[in-house]
Amino acid sequence: MALITTLSIRPIYLTFGGSQLFTDPLALTALKQHLILNIVQGFFVSDINTLKTLPKEFSSAIMDIAVGLGANTMTIVRGNSTDIRSEDIIEIMCILNENNIQVINLDLSTQENKDRYYRFLKQGLDTSEERTSLILCQPLECENLLCEITVNNFIHRTMLYIFYWPHGEVSKFFLAGIKEAIRVVVLTNPREGVFRLYYNQATPNKLNHLTLVNWWSGRLYKSPSLPPADKVYHDFQGRVFNVPVLHAPPWHFVRYYNDSTVNVTGGRDDKLLALLAKKLNFKYKYYDPPERSQGSRISGNGTFKGTLGLIWKRKADFFLGDVTMTWERLQAVEFSFLTLADSGAFLTHAPDKLSETLAIIRPFQWEVWPLVGATLLITGPALWIVIAAPSLWQRRKRDHLQMLNDCCWFTTTLFLRQTTTNEPSKTHKARLVSILISLGATYVIGDMYSANLTSLLARPAKEQPIGTLQALEVAMRDKGYELVVERHSSSLAILQNGTGVYGRLARLMRRQRVQRVRSVEVGVRMVLSKRRVAILGGRETLYYDTERFGSHNFHLSEKLYTRYSSIALQIGCPYLETFNNIVMTLFEAGILAKMTTDEYKNLPEHSRRSEPVTESESKESNDPVESTGTGQTQSDSTIGLEPLSLAMFQGAFCLLSMGYLLAAIALTVEIQLHRRRMNRKTIHPVEKSTARRSARMFYLKQHFDRMFRIIYVFIDRALGHDARE
Incomplete structure (x- = not known):
């Protein structure tokens, strides 16, 4: 009232025709009363704009x-429009401490204190700690605080904001600022000793709405203070969700129209969403997102593109598809329980067939010849040891060097599968060893090579496939291969943030003209049309696309890394646990895997009859998490073999021609050497020795010894005894 007493009423003049006239005293009295009324009303408005006292029993x-909420901590926040006595705040703190509830008292009168409060909320958001805030301020400041909290995205299921609304109804501006994910409680005091609790997450089908959920009149009407989310969102009561959708077989098959409408014709995730809608009683409408991409991360300018960016901005509720969980995406959205356990891989064109002409020669790589030489070096001395061993203790004089030479040539002849009668020894032991060597050369080495050669001719060899990241790096650096990825995908984020071979691949990609494609399907078509292109993505998606476009045209790499796909939702989404319970049940029961497998049955008949896609064997083949698509790969024995033709034997004729050529060269060299030796004898005749007669007798004796030896051998063979030389 001091404001009224200090205010003086000046005389009011009315100007008419340039002269000033005093008004009627009655009019002056009425005007004075009117001004006093306005001043009193202004006083009460000024008093209302500052919250000075709290209701009784507050x-x-x-x-x-707080006890009904099960809160461990509570933050008392006083705004600029609050001038509550310290005794009231201390009373609240004491009674909460008596119930083992930690209390934090903050005053937002300065910007520094407000920043401190926001840092406190940010810390709780990063660590997923409980944050319960009791905000005491006037309605206008409540609206501003709610707006700032929403803009800063301090929203999570562990954060609860209790606004005390001192008078009047909750404003429409305040209701419009309430997002579904933020937990807001409005506490009102309609009459003395009674408090009402209004909660925004009490109904599953109403947005920007506060519902009376509890009240206090000496004690709480019911406990807990707020209804749990699993009971609220077990039935959406026919709520309609607008769900963005992308064309990504086999998850969604989408047809786009010119009027920005879409028609989803099927897909694994379309069936999953229909199952969720039936179970939770909600409806959904698909719409075409602006950029038709998923989105990978928050960029440097604070924006998040793609469909996940819509969820981050809270313009979309959730998104189903081949959405891989990554750390960058977790900063913007939340993920449900996994809907697909997959792995990363890259796809290249199927290796080309090698020349059939060289098929007979190609098995003889350099690794073969050391073993062949070692075999020849071992078998010859082994036969010589068997023959020469008895002469060591019988003290017989024999030319062991010549015998070793004969044994080596004899075993070489056996390995070449040529007939020979020049046996180094006639003993049973030597013959037994010779028979074993002959059997090994004929049935083990010869027949095995013939069988392998036949299989190589029936199934022509192919180029070495690119199955590892290191091989892909070499191909990109030396052979001109290009690697593409889907834009705003998790594969792109792995290349951009990766180190080691991923970082080197990202640097090699910068030299390309085309680095990113609109979708995985477009990348697979590029691989099909251009031979030196590879695409990095999810193994299951790549496998399905190869089945669509003919699996015999592609080669799938080994498993690179584990990736998990799930449903993307807003941070703080209240029905996340409801979705998790259903998805977890479907995953554990194998229904999701069955739904994925059923998509392969919907492929065209000619696609299902094509040869399985070739795959590189992964080092982690014993991984318990196997892709459903890769489990359908048939073994190589089921692939039809090609009949032999004369074109496949061109290499054999070439090899035979080379053998004839080498034989002709060797014969020519022998003839030339023999002629040179004969010419040398003619030019340099041998001088007659003075002991010519002795030499003739020596030659005659050798001749007779040779004759007797032949006779002895013939008799020995006839009688079956060992020949003793």
């Missing part, structure tokens, strides 16, 4: 509400 009500 501290007891807050204590019961």
Whole structure:
């Protein structure tokens, strides 16, 4: 009233025709009363704009509400429009501490304190700690605080904001600022000793709405203070969701029209969403997102593109598809329980067939010849040891060097599968060893090579496939291969943030003209049309696309890394646990895997009859998490063999011609050497020795010894005894 007493009323003049006239005293009295009324009203408005006192039993009500919430901590936040006595705040703090509830008292009168409060909320958001805030301020400041909290995205299921609304109805501006994910409680005091709790997450089908869920009149009407989310969102009561959709077989098959409408014709995730809608009683409408991409991460300018960016901005509720969980995406959205356990891989064109002419020669790589030489070096001395061993203790004089030479040539003849009668020894032991060597050369080495050669001719060899990242790096650096990825995908984020071979691949990609494609399907078509292109993506998606476009045209690499796909939702989504319970049940029961497998049955008949896609064997083949698509790969024995033709034997004729050529060269060399030796004898005749007669007798004796030896051998063979030389 001091404001009224200090205010003086000046005389009011009315100007008419340039002269000033005093008004009627009655009019002056009425005007004075009107001004006094306005001043009193202004006084009360000024008093309302500052919250100075709290209702009676407010501290007891807050204590019961906090206990009913199960809160461990509570932050008392006083705004600029608050001038509450310290005794009231201390009373609230004491009664909460008596119930083992930690209390933090913050005053937002300065910007520094407000920043401190926001840092406190950010810390709780990063660590997923409980944050319960009791905000005491006037309605206008409540609206501003709610707006700032929403803009800063301090929203999570562990964060609860209790706004005390001192008078009047909750404003429409405040209701419009309430997002579904933020937990907001409005506490009102309609009459003395009574407090009402209004909650925004009490109904599953109403947005920007506060519902009366509890009240306090000496004690809480029911406990807990707020209804749990699993009971609220077990039935959406026919709510309609607008769901963005992308064409990504086999997850969604989408047809786009010119009027920005879409028609989803099927897909694994379309069936999953229909199952969720039936179970939770909600409806959904698909729409075409602006950029038709998923989105990978928050960029440097603070924006998030793609469909996940819509969820981050809270313009979309959730998104189903081949959405891989990554750390960058977790900063913007939340993920449900996994809907697909997959792995990363890259796809290249199927290796070309090698020349059939060289098929007979190609098996003889350099690795073969050391073993062949070692075999020849071992078998010859082994036969010589068997023959020469008895002469060591019988003290017989024999030319062991010549015998070793004969044994080596004899075993070489056996390995070449040529007939020979020049046996180095006639003993049974030597013959037994010779028979074993002959059997090994004929049936083990010869027949095995013939069988392998036949299989190589029936199934022509192919180029070495690119199955590892290291091989892909070499191909990109030396052979001109290009690697493409889907834009705004998790594969792109792995290349951009990766180190080692991923970082080197990203640097090699910068030399390309085309680095990113609109979808995985477009990348697979590029691989099909251009031979030196590879695409990096999810193994299951790549496998399905190869089955669509003819699996015999592609080669799938080994498993590179584990990736998990799930449903993307807003941070703080209240029905996340409801979705998790259903998805977890479907995953554990194998229904999701069955739904994925059924998509392969919907492929065209000619696609299902094509040869399985070739795959590189992964080092982690014993991984318990196997892709459903790769499990359908048939073994190589089921692939039809090609009949032999004369074209496949061109290499054999070439090899035979080379053998004839080498034989002709060797014969020519022998003839030339023999002629040179004969010419040398003619030019340099041998001088007659003075002991010519002795030499003739020596030659005659050798001739007779040779004759007797032949006779002895013939008799020995006839009688079956060992020949003793």
